[in-house]
Amino acid sequence: MDKRELRSKALEMRKNISVKNRVLASGLITEKLKSLEIIKSSKTIMSYMPYGNEADVLSFNKWVLDQGKELCIPRVTDSKYMDAVKVNDIENGLVSGHFGIAEPEKSVSPVNPDEIDVILVPGVAFDLSGNRLGHGKGYYDRFLSRCSDRVFTIGVAYSFQIFDSIPADAHDKKLKALITEDEFFVF
Numbered sequence: 001m002d003k004r005e006l007r008s009k010a011l012e013m014r015k016n017i018s019v020k021n022r023v024l025a026s027g028l029i030t031e032k033l034k035s036l037e038i039i040k041s042s043k044t045i046m047s048y049m050p051y052g053n054e055a056d057v058l059s060f061n062k063w064v065l066d067q068g069k070e071l072c073i074p075r076v077t078d079s080k081y082m083d084a085v086k087v088n089d090i091e092n093g094l095v096s097g098h099f100g101i102a103e104p105e106k107s108v109s110p111v112n113p114d115e116i117d118v119i120l121v122p123g124v125a126f127d128l129s130g131n132r133l134g135h136g137k138g139y140y141d142r143f144l145s146r147c148s149d150r151v152f153t154i155g156v157a158y159s160f161q162i163f164d165s166i167p168a169d170a171h172d173k174k175l176k177a178l179i180t181e182d183e184f185f186v187f
Ligand SMILES: Nc1ncnc2c1ncn2[C@@H]1O[C@H](COP(=O)(O)OP(=O)(O)O)[C@@H](O)[C@H]1O
Pocket: 003, 132, 133, 134, 135, 136, 137, 138, 139, 140, 141, 142, 145, 169, 171, 172
């Protein structure tokens, strides 16, 4: 299957997840994330605000702030690029941005991507070699190419989003790990 076919198949599957299963799986993913040594020892974590049926990491984001860690959330700048912006309050500090996704206000300056220790990367489909398929706009590929090699990237997915093999182009950035409601994979 090419990227386009795989994307529409995987999105269709994600669209059909029940509210109950989404809540259940998101809770398991959140608990697993909180228990990871790499998360516990990180100072600056970039997470995301869930779009559509993506795994709901909101309570994880709150926990990051409660721990006194720095939380960064993406903010789209145009049709190609996004920045990571530090957020102190995910309930009041965000506005509705591109694609209706909550994002930090324009007045706050982005962080230097080198400052980030861990990035949680949402996506449409993943494989167990670190490949990831997004929505087809390349935002994360471009953002990750600005980060240091040291940054620990963790894909966040439901188990049904794992496929045997995801087609990858030269610009696609591989992930270092993947977390699902069932398992934590390090590649
Ligand atoms: N680092 C990059 N520099 C320039 N163009 C890029 C870069 N990363 C991705 N792109 C472009 O973005 C588009 C979408 O990338 P793709 O990997 O198919 O999307 P996604 O990762 O969102 O599934 C492609 O046309 C690709 O050429």
